[in-house]
Amino acid sequence: MRRGAERLFWGATALCAAGACAVCAGILIATVARGADALSWGFLVRASSSAGAEGGIVYQLAGTLILIATALAVAVPVAVGLALAVSVYLGERGAARLRLALYLWNGVPSVLFGLFGLIVLVRWAGWGKSWLAGGLVLGLMILPTLTVSLAERIDAVPRRYVEAARGLGLTRSRVVTSVLLPQSAGGLVSGALLGLARAAGETAPILFTAAVFSGATLPDAVRESPVLALPYHIFVLAQDSLEPGAATRLWAAAFVLIALVFGLGLLSLPMRLRVYDEARDGGGP
């Protein structure tokens, strides 16, 4: 009876995992199959032309990288501060309130971040459409993901490390910099990846703040310096283009976007594995 239930549970789990993998594989295969004709080195290094029906996606790729790099630069330091507030500095009640606020923040629809950027940065601050406005808005959007991921890792650092470090005379701030943050770096990397994957694929926040469909190259200022971006490019091609060439390029661009997120994940893998090994081996028996 017990063995039967165990088998049933194992089967249901395997089915769920296989289903999820199958959906991912299906999306990947469909994307590659439909975009394969347009995929080439030239597609990556040439600028688009004829409303996306010809040429490549070099500036869309560059714009996306600029936006997510800005988002990370904005979000990482703030996330570190917030995570330390939640896990180290605030009392139980304050930490619970801040955690709740972060979960609520994470649930805000991305279009609202876009509208916030439009009202505050584009109009009130007078930046116009700008890569910095888009990066800031994306940074705000991924902030709770990064913070919660890092805070969870800080909370998971074994208490014996903190006790041993304090026993050696380390101040609380030295424990943070010498014990807690080095051992939670994996959480920051995981959170950053999750955040980046979301930021790289979002259209709504950059629609009003940073992205244009054509006419932009690399930004050389802050004000009135929009960028091209892959998700917006895909969005416009999917909506407006009836050209068969554009459709192929749309799928090819979508594949590049998936590959970009996957590539970022692979880049961070050695560090995540190192952190995992240290966490697994460290701290004695």
Add this chain to the structure above:
Amino acid sequence: MLEPFPTRADRTACASIPTPAVELRDLSVFAGGRAILSDVDLAVAPGEILCLLGPSGVGKSTLLKCINRLIDLEPGLDVRGEVLIEGEPVYRPEVDPDLLRSRVGMLFQQPVIFPASILDNVVFGLRHGASRTPRRELPGRAERALREVGLWREVRDRLDEPATTLSVGQQQRLCLARTLALEPHIILMDEPTSALDPRSARTIEELALALKGPRTLILVTHDPEQARRVADRAACVTPGPGGAGAVTACEACDDLLRDGRLEELLEGVIA
């Protein structure tokens, strides 16, 4: 007939050492109004090894943590009474608890190894702690500490390897070296051999004996035989009325362990 809970005058008599390295006066610890430790008076002579014996959960570790103020990290605990280290009260507002902890070393039940190299572990307190040791002095201090715990010959060729590659017994000696690198006068040991095999445990005991003299050691143990092997004096911590731990005897180790006196004390508790 033995009195299970001596009078206050009896307990103060346990503390009659002219110039103690560590002295506890009327020390009590409360958690939400409930006493965990009650009116502890204890004096530890410079250079001796004092063992704290008693049943699990009676507050021996809490007592140790009061001495180096590691108890400050436990939320909701209220410490009353006085702790004096070499005559100086440690619970005065002007005392820096981080500096105090760097001077009163502590060894825990299980070795706590930071995920770093052997060398980095030994100099961890020197590099990141309150002592602000110049970087050029670190290798020399590390070698001295590793020699003192007998690890130098075993690790000198692999100081850059992860400390987690050491056996558990070696890890505990590494933790002791990390503490000794800070050159403390007083070392607190909270059941340091409970996670070790008998051979490694014996090595730690021999190290404790080698360290006493210039240093004062307070060792928490469950094992009366271990106390007999290493301690000059032993104090028995037993739960009083309401469960709060109290020092019910503090005398020469041989006296406390002679003729089943310790067992009698502990049986009194159970009864």
